[in-house]
Amino acid sequence: MNHRIIISYLSGIIALSAIAETVISGKIKTADGSPVDLVTIVAYPSNSPKNILTSAFTDENGCFEITVNHGCDSLLLKASGIEIAPIQITVPNRSGSHDIKVEKRTVELKEVVVKSKKVYSQGDTINYNVASFLSQTDQSVADVLRKMPGITVSDAGQVSYQGKPIKNFYIEGLDLMKGHYGIATNNIDPNNIATVQVLENHQDIKALKGLRPEEQASINLRLKEGVKGVFNLIATAGGGYGDKGLWNNSAIATYFRRNSQFLATYKGNNTGEDLSQELYSFDNDYSRTNNISSISMPSAPGIDKRFYYFNRSHN
Template sequence: MIRIKTIIIGIACGLPLHLFCQSISGTIAGSNGTALPVANVVIRDTGSAGAIKEFVLARDGLYSIKLTRSYSNVVLEATANGYQKGSFSIEKLEAGKHYEWDFILNKISPVDLKEVVVKAKQRPFTIAKDTVTYNVAAYRDGSERKVQDVLKNMPGIDVNSKTGEIKYKGKQVETVKLDGEDLFADNYAIGTKNINVDMVEQVQAIENYSANPLLKGIEGGEKVALNLVLKKRKTAYNGDAEIGTGMLGKKLALDLSGNLIGIAKTMKSYATASYNNVGSNNSIFDYFSYNPGVQQIREEEFLAKKYIPDLYFDSDVDSRRMNINRERSASYHAVFKVFKKINVKTANYFVGDHIRAFQSDRTINRFNNQSFSTADFYSYSKQPWQLRSDLELKSSLTKKSLLEYVLQVRKES
């Protein structure tokens, strides 16, 4: 009895595989009739939301698939690389029947894509080893005229507007280079106060700086420097001029300035000239109030003291509100590559001024219902001028030797 049941069950299980067996075969060719070497054929069951149920790989234009289960409605899809997809629907599949379908696939037509331009917002700064590079455009709000103005907006950089002294992360900046050349040395304020900000693309803050390449990595590494990266232009020379005018009472007020930058293969130079009678100081030398620049502070111990000290003015208000001047200033800086291993750097300055300052004080005193007043009036005047020329010669005899010659000539009153 047990053996009979086993036979009946085996026969019942085998009936579907024989009665419901379905198969599909055919060819796959291109529109020119050529058989496609490789193609894919998938079977989608429309009763299961078009899910892929079976697939076969067609080779040399032939495919054949024996379905593993019974379906009512199916969709055949044939795809090949570089050809459009082909499809065919079979509805109400009959059990045990064989179906044939030949696919003709058309080539995909090439499509010309239009140019796509992706614009990303420029990062305000980047960091590479010991150098931070600031993109000037990211720190401008439209009010900046000179390099000194935009430096004040950059994080980590502090600028003393009166002396031009710059600090980076609390450390005094040794120099401000121009496209990698140290034109200004300690007198970098002449550049940052006068170079138009529109000429500069980037500002690089360099830590572990050393003016002497032989001492790089040997010195303490506490020195810092800035480098102004200029915008690339077609011409080797570029500059700008500014004219400001108005009325100062009955007097014509003028503020004129101009500068020129020259860059060539063996030479880099910077020249500036200015005139004003509105109380501004466009030079690196301060004759109005005692706010010495970086180099003036360093030279104090090397220069002889003046027998008659200079007269400086002091006031609780801004110097421009009490200073009546007539300043003329000019400077020229250049670096020349004379030979492969010899560089010559020159810096020349002229400043002349006629400074006048007026100050009046009035004091009212009251005592026992009585009052009296005192008045003081002060008038100051001086006409300083200075003519100075610096010359520096550097010679790199070998990779481990460097000779420097420095000459300075100056006349001052």
């Protein structure tokens, strides 16, 4: 007798479980019948809309299928997605198919302004975003470098960091100018530069890396992508007329790639502007820069150079 009661009780539990399991399928589509994928379908008891029973996403054909195990009389199905207006319908709590028509909508995103940092560090490299320091009056890289904290540039174009002259001046990782980088700082268009990098512990001699600390920093110019591999020529000409006509002309040609670089300049004037400073070598390794011969020059007079210095050529 007891065995019969237990068997009947278990049969009743199985029957109730089978009745409580509901499989609901359907399709999400627009008014013209187009399916909508990646729509979220969430099922709630109609009498308790905050109690989530199950959820699913529509596939590429807009179809969905959910399984509910609950004894409520009806279910609330909510459909939501980025491309549609939210909608909800009430369906009986029994297996069946229910298509849902939705309305397409366009979501207008709020305007977002992304600003890059003016200065940021990566390990022992300090990066300066050139666009944050650049102004319309800047004519050369030196003009922008002078605005960057920790960096100073002399009239001759020598760059110092934290009060110490830099050791190397790289363009895209290549030391094109060696110690004569004043030609680069005084002539390269700053609009072509994306980032100025200060390499604080850079050791250019591979055999000494990790063995001897480097006290002098180095600088590397990172170019904008549209400038790499492009030949660029900038020329200016100025002149006057009269008994003693004045003229001031210049031209600079550049071509920069990671492993192939070219920089050529021409400058001439008879206005007294000193052009020799750009040819100075700032290299501390005098074994590479010693002159074969030298000439002792008389001391300069105690007046401004522009009153006695003339770059004149004679035929």
